[in-house]
Amino acid sequence: MMYRRLFALAAAPPLICLLLQGPVWAAPPPALKTVTARSAPTTADPRLTQALAQHRGQPVVVNFWATWCEPCREEMPSLARLAKRWQAQGLTVLTVAVADNAKRVEEFLWEALPDQQTLAVLHDREQTISRAWGARMLPTSVVLDRRHRIVARGMGAIDWDAPAIDQQLKKLIN
Numbered sequence: 296m297m298y299r300r301l302f303a304l305a306a307a308p309p310l311i312c313l314l315l316q317g318p319v320w321a322a323p324p325p326a327l328k329t330v331t332a333r334s335a336p337t338t339a340d341p342r343l344t345q346a347l348a349q350h351r352g353q354p355v356v357v358n359f360w361a362t363w364c365e366p367c368r369e370e371m372p373s374l375a376r377l378a379k380r381w382q383a384q385g386l387t388v389l390t391v392a393v394a395d396n397a398k399r400v401e402e403f404l405w406e407a408l409p410d411q412q413t414l415a416v417l418h419d420r421e422q423t424i425s426r427a428w429g430a431r432m433l434p435t436s437v438v439l440d441r442r443h444r445i446v447a448r449g450m451g452a453i454d455w456d457a458p459a460i461d462q463q464l465k466k467l468i469n
Contacts, residue, residue: 325451327449328447328448329446330445332445336427336428342417352441353387354387355438357391359419361393362392364433370453371414373454374453378414386464389417390415391417393430393433397418447463
């Protein structure tokens with residue numbers, strides 16, 4: 296009997312803290328965070344700069360990911376659907392495979408993308424591009440407006456099919 300009281304007293308503070316924090320499962324999914332527009336970073340590796348130059352005047356989503364990153368794997372099909380859905384408005388999706396094997400990236404994209412869609416992929420095995428762009432967590436997404444200024448960032452897997460994302464992109468890139 297005495298042990299039950301001791302346990303109840305010892306367990307009460309952690310339980311109260313958990314209840315005050317709110318349910319863990321109620322956390323909102325990762326989303327894009329609007330940032331003050333600023334120039335895209337330059338890096339010693341010119342590949343992303345060259346890829347962006349091919350899409351001058353168009354909004355771009357740059358997504359940093361890896362095949363070994365489970366949230367990246369979950370996000371990739373909806374990212375491909377975003378690219379297809381927004382293609383008519385001129386939005387381009389560029390992906391950067393971070394610290395990954397090129398053969399694994401190719402195999403993964405072939406398996407993961409709906410209807411054998413493709414996404415542009417830059418290989419960043421040495422992580423020079425991802426470091427310059429501040430992608431310290433995977434997946435990380437960066438939205439560039441038509442002038443290729445960073446206007447939003449997202450960390451974690453984003454549901455690119457969500458209507459709220461479409462509304463946010465309309466505001467950010469038009």
